[in-house]
Amino acid sequence: MEYNFREIEDKWQRYWRENKSYKSEIVSGKKKYYVLDMFPYPSGAGLHVGHPLGYIASDIVSRYKKLRGFNVLHPMGYDAFGLPAEQYAIQTGQHPKITTEQNIARYREQLDRIGFCFDWSREIRTCEPEYYKWTQWVFIKLFNSWFNCATKKAESIDELIAVFSTKGFNCSEPQYLTGDIEKAVAPFSSDEWNAKSEMEKSDILLNFRLAYLSNAMVNWCPALGTVLANDEVKDGVSERGGFPVEKKIMKQWSLRITAYADRLLTDLDELDWPDSVKEAQRNWIGKSEGTSIRFEVIPNEESNDQADQNSIYNAASPDTKELKDHRYSDPKSYSHLKKFSRENKLNPTEAEEVLWEALRRTSLGFKFRRQYPISKYIPDFVCLDPKLVIEVDGGIHMEFSQRENDANKNAELNFYGFEVLRFKNEEILDDIENVLIVISNRLNELKNNSPSPLERGLGGEASTLESRDFSSESTEQNSSDFKNDSSHKVQASPQPSPAERELVGDSNPRISQSLSDFKNDSSHSNPPSPLERGLGGEASTLGNRETLYIEVFTTRPDTVFGVSFVALAPEHDLVNIITSAEYRSAVQEYVEASSKKSERERQTEVKKVSGQFTGAYVAHPFTGAKIPVWIGEYVLVGYGTGAVMAVPGHDQRDYLFAKHFNLPIQEVVSGGDLAQEAYVAKEGVLVNSDFLNGLDVKAAVKKAIGEIEKRGIGKGQVNYRLRDAAFGRQRYWGEPIPIFYEDGIPKTISETDLPLVLPEIDKFQPTESGEPPLARAADWKYKGKFNYETTTMPGWAGSSWYFLRYMDSNNEKEFVSKEAVNYWQQVDFYLGGAEHATGHLLYVRFWTKFLYDLNLIPCKEPAKKLINQGMIQGVSAFVYRINGSNKFVSEGLKNQYETTALHVDISIAPNHILDTEKFKLWREDFKNAEFILEGDQYKCGAEVEKMSKSKYNVVNPDDIIEEYGADTLRLYEMFLGPLEQSKPWSTQGISGVHNFLRRAWRLFQIENGACKLSDETPSAAELKVLHKTIKKVEEDVERFSFNTTISAFMICLNELSDLKCNKRQILEPFTILLSPYAPHFAEELWSLLGHKESITKASFPIWKEEYLVENEFEYPISINGKVKFKINLSLQLSKEEVEKNVMSSEELGKFMQGTPKKIIVVPGRIVNIVV
């Protein structure tokens, strides 16, 4: 009876389905093994032969582990939310749910035909409410958690709120030590916290939540109408569709994956994952350890004078006015300050209005500006010359803590050289004339006696700085005046958005920090401050200038003496402030030009050196040398501080920049040839570097950091390249974010109201006003009145935890039961494409760690072992149309004509010979095609490309199954080569594995529905063949080397055939060995062998050493490393005996004479004779 694969495969697929053969359940006490494939997105094109490659491998592992007695979990499902279905919906109006279901049905049909042992009772679809209910649930958990930097784990936001209301918040405490929070949230006391409005609290908490809303720079893809995460953008275009992507600031939900950067990095070490994936994640996280260094800007006489005149006394152009507007403001927050300043101007308090009018009508001889940013503050009224600030204090200043803040603010303003006068509302409203007199007197005093900033801020008036410790003169003086009050302007003004408001905290920790550093520095004369060292002699000429700093981040503090310029990103806020008059127009031009460039342009122009001198200089922190400040596009505003100290001698980009603009290149680390290129290596001895001379790089880095910290001009710092993940999509076909807005405050819906089901809408486009499609759902409101968030989650949301849901996929009460997750733990073997290295695989690790922190699951990593299967590429076929005609020329003759290559469907060009008649019928416009043949054939061109519908090179597994059967397909895909390797699909060779099955079938001698096998005891030779194979198959599957396993089967079959083996005791175990690879085939034989139970219930055979022992070995005898002949010798012989036997052999004489120099004997391996 012949091998009839169609009949067999139908029969067993039905049997498995009817008997639920692959249903898995928790069996306590039984060891488990969890095999997971990355679940597919069900695309309209269906499966091609590339898809099953990984599924077949994991199916083999599952079946093998079952035979080895493991309780195997091997589920499958669909990553069913996604863009293609939605794009199709936009075009046709067809609901994406319908498209998705059709595609799933098709996928399922194709998968079933390949004979996988998936437990379909656990199927999940991310787009179904029963599933995404729990995705939303995790989101709520993220929203309600923050990352404690002291314990390094996520904790409940409620606990944080409790801390705030009892102890307040101060960013210097270890649990808050992340750069973002330090920058974004000002310290506050518990009383202040309790006094804050709901909105203020909400805004502050958003800075802590792991899922948060903020104004963030996003990748906006206009063509797709949505934002994308960083990993969804490749080369400046969207990964799906290849549409251009631009940077844009948008209010946006994000997940704080950066909080986990360090854990995601360190835990990689313990994962059995491909090095390439681990390395890709390391690079993506991009940890770099270095130090910040502050460079003091040397005031530019000429430019500042001119600027002063321009803006204060003359009709200033808008540009210079703009410049003047923020010459004292904190550069990083200027744009936010400006907005807030504008808003305050539009909404003055009554007292402010009165004072402003009074100042304007009275000619005091001094010019005042309103709501003028200085550092991170916006004082109410500012006179720039002399420097005086007038503050109108509202009721909020009654609070003790606010007085502290006022003290900080005073100190800060003093630092910039401003005197501060404070008035209460009543003072102004009751007696404005008196107020004006006080102001006028003070101004005149200041005008006549203006001390230098050195004297004021640093030297003589140390007490002013001490006032930072909450006891300044002005504070005391004012505090006694505080009584009742009308509302303060901050409260009176309309609520700005969170991002705007978060900067308006009345104190700025960062500057406070640097100030105290500075104070320490200068109040002790040793070591000398940069000012004293570098600029001491010029102190008198400094006049009443403010001091500005450029902060840079560097990983090479050792090279600090090699700095020859400082480079700012074009978007850096200091650019406008420090640029001298002379260079202003050139700088503006440069900045504008670079801002107009798209992300794409900037990326393609990489390595083109461009830059512009600003005319400004900074002082070297150690030598005091004058260092020019440049702007360069190669400096990125989003990384580090947006400024670099350029060391051309030891950084490639700085080197190119310096060469291009003819800037000095100073060697500070010996070992390279700087005339040729930058010496970037982190080894060598420091030279030209003062106190670092003679040290090696490692020691110099250490010493430099120490010195920098000692002088308070910077501190050790760690930067990550990883950014928080954009989580909202302006799209319909995704999980609704379970958030509603009450009075503008985002709140999560109650867990008991989950799932928040995707509402039905009439159209899937964005609304006319540009809102996401969900805004079309008119009556879609929480509790009938609150608006829901209208963005949806990104494609990777559902896949970030699906491995957990499979453990307990039908649970309506929990996302996964404790029992299930404690039993199945984590994935033991995970198989999928390498393209997910920095996307899915990072997100799923992040979510896993988060759920672990919340004690919801027992493992902190999703998968122990990961393998990436290679891609199976397609071989495309091309025809060559002669330009401007309907003539097609064969591949070999195409060079004689001007042609255009067109893809042609590989089904009408078998073996790349075009079927010209089918080609004419293929598409309407080829109906009248003419051909120029080679010989009597039309030969198509061939090229290996990604298998894709649009390239007409897709091979459907159904066709292969139709012709050869599923078992042949399974064996063949495994036989193609190593699993991880990519390779083009070719059916050359498929007959080899198909033949193997047919020959194996014959070995079983089937007649009349039974195997006619002998029950005799097998021979030693037969046993040896069998046990050798068991051993090999076992070893190979354990190391996922499936191609060599197939060849082991073939060798086994060849040898058994040679032995004419028909012994049941040999062929039964052989059948079991084969069953994971060719399950239908093995089931049928198993049943024909008389077994009533499925072969999946069998046990994997155990190989026995005793059958494998060899008595003899044919030693290859080599002379000078070249094998000359072979001798059979007993393996029992010792080294010496082997040597004796070889030396006395007849054959040796043929190859050598005399005595050998040396004889190497490796027992059981080889003998080498050196002559």
Added chain:
RNA sequence: GCCCGGGUGGUGGAAUUGGUAGACACGCAGGACUUAAAAUCCUGUGGCCUUACAGCUGUACGGGUUCGACUCCCGUCCCGGGUACCA
């Protein structure tokens, strides 16, 4: 540019720890069976030189370590993947 892989017959690939390079399969050639074909089975198959035996050569290229190197080290070239002015 940087990081990670890889380069072996006509083809896919094997060689697991430095120990017989090319397993297994495809293809090709020859043969058997057959009226013939298909199917099946047998033999051969890296290159060069030879009737043959043998010999020489050979794992991208050039060096090195070693009794012995596809395997380890140094340099060069090429291919694939990741990443990109990340300081």
